[in-house]
Amino acid sequence: MVDTFLSVPEFFEGEIGESLQSRTETLSLFRELGPPDLCHALKTNGRKDLGSYHYVSGVDASSSATLATYITGLSYEMEHNPSWYSSKNPYKLKGGVYCCFNAFSRVDLRVEVCIPGTVLTYVLNARGERQEATPELWQETYLSAVLRAILYADDTNYRLAGYRKLDPIPTMEHELRFLLAAENLFFKGWQLGSEPEVQVATIVLNHLSSGILKYFGEASRWEQAVNLFEKLWSREPDVATLVARSYLGMNQEVKAVQIMHRALHQNPNNYVLLHIQCDFLREKGKLDWATRLAEQAVSCAPSEFMTWSKLADCYVDAKQYSAALFTLNSCPMFTYNERDLHRLPQAVRTHLPIRPLAAQSKLLDEDSANDNETDVALLRLPAPALRGTFASAYKILTKLFSQIGWDELLKCRSEVFVMEEEYRSSNTNENDVQQQESVGASDTMQRPVPAEFASNQEPGQGKKEAGHWMSFTEKRLCERWLDNLFMVLYEDLRIYTIWRAELAHYQAQSMPFHKTATDWEILGELALRLHRPVEAREAFLECIQQKFSPKAYQRLLEHCADANNVEQTLSMALHLTAYNYRWYADSVYPGSVAMNLFKLIKNEGLSKVSNTLISMRPPQAMLRLMQKQYFAYAQEFRIPGSQY
Secondary structure, three states: OOOOOOOOOEEEOOOOOHHHHHHHHOHHHOOOOOOOEEEEEEEEOOOOEEEEEEEEEOOOOOOHHHHHHHHHHHHHHHHOOHHHHHOOOOOEEEEEEEEEEEOOOOEEEEEEEEOOOOEEEEEEOOOOOEEOOOHHHHHHHHHHHHHHHHHOOOOHHHOOOOEEEOOOOOOHHHHHHHHHHHHHHHHHHHHHOOOOOOOOOOOOOOHHHHHHHHHHHOOOOHHHHHHHHHHHHOOOHHHHHHHHHHHHHOOOHHHHHHHHHHHHHHOOOOHHHHHHHHHHHHHOOOHHHHHHHHHHHHHHOOOOHHHHHHHHHHHHHOOOHHHHHHHHHOOOOOOOOOOOOOOOOOOOEEEOOOOHHHHHOOOOOOOOOOOOOOOHHHHOOOHHHOOHHHHHHHHHHHHHHHHHHHHHHHHHHHHHEOEHHHHHOOOOOHHHHHHHHOOOOOOOOOOOOOEOEOOOOOOOOOOOOOOOOOOOOOOEOEOHHHHHHHHHHHHHHHHHHHHHHHHHHHHHOOOOOOOOHHHHHHHHHHHHHOOOHHHHHHHHHHHHHHOOOHHHHHHHHHHHHHOOOHHHHHHHHHHHHHHHHHOOEOOOOOOHHHHHHHHHHHHHOHHHHHHHHHHOOOOHHHHHHHHHHHHHHHHHOOOOOOOO
């Protein structure tokens, strides 16, 4: 095509500017960090104009000049398109608009470029009114853009077609700019919102603090985080939680304990700090002490999901299973809000070019498997649809199941909650009720009999004033959402049991066991949910034998990196890097591939990891890309292990 970019994705508009209008109309709906940046391009061949757009993140949004440079740089993509020269009326870039959402002030900052000619910068609020772009708004916009790139690097909700990802912090100079902006705006971070498990964002629990911790923590570069947080600590005592967490990341435990001790004397009700101390003690095997701290955190913040879920998790570790189930039922659940995205008008044409290096890698073969016969029962499993607090609660429930099994879990459930038959008739014969509630033989599974539930029960209901604060003298009603999670777990276990029984049967008969690649991918995720890592790895390996699956490769990458298997980790990283590059992700870090490779470099040293990759003799294009991206980045930012 003579009107397309060589290596940049595009969605062509039916009416020029309709993507910008759609974004304007949905500005009032954005609640947290906002959507990815939108770049609109206007092209002309002298007789006809065309409008197209694409999503992008990682572009330096610190000034109108940097955003204008991104737009004008698209001209290079057209001027070097080979088909350009074969046309009598080639299209040229006439101009463009770059849109970047300011998550602090809830406005859209836009830069309009005319080629050649002027650059117009303005701010658009939720009412569609234009405002001046002040230096303060620019800094907020810049930091918002960086945080989106950091926090949503691997977010499945942001796996959008035509989404171009660039490095948000490509050099140390850019990192200094990020640190300065983070310091200046730190105490406004609560305005950005927080993770879905947090009910009320605070100074230390918000997207800004999470972005800082993720950026420095996943690369094991905690010193920079400590330097920033210690400066802020002098202005706000609660920042001690972030200082202590960073020192623990550096393995300076004595320093961290001293900070926690001092901070808790100043504010004994700091539940975030109590949680950090709780996790520290759990790692040391001091489960009783950790549980007492988790109980104290619940008393400090009884309306937060995090405090109740942490306590339930501690009870599971301490093998107090009835208490764990009782506490899990007390968790206040929040409605999950989807990530900020806006629906754009249907594109009349889509251009998703394959970049030459991606084709040269020879590592992608996504169409080698026919998944038309994917098992419908697998596709209908409800667990993958869980989000936010419900997904977190389900993890605790599956952890409890993995320790005591299905039979004991149902028994524990009937001891804690009023069962339906008990509720309906107190004169029911006790043996009959127990018979209805029990499961069958070990090779079968019955659906759990419903517990009686209450949908509007207050968190902590049933808490006793005398004696132990969590008393179980009476059964309580089961929340509707927890009753539903038991059914979700039942479906997971039913499918898992069928899978393992069928596999054992075929193996006993020395017969091949056939599943589609998508079946294997879903089964791998199912096994992970049920804490069966060996079976999960087997399923993911079966999956990638049939087709390229980024999800399966991602799970195997994590497994191999945790096992410190250098060659296998590099193999998985090669495939994922080729895939990411194919889909316009030029960013190195943050991201799971970089994080797992940096873990290897920290443990084994950069020289060994680099030499191992060379010895594997990957395609030259991929070898150069890996060296240029991850290894050069490790040296530039002095990742631990890069010096040897």
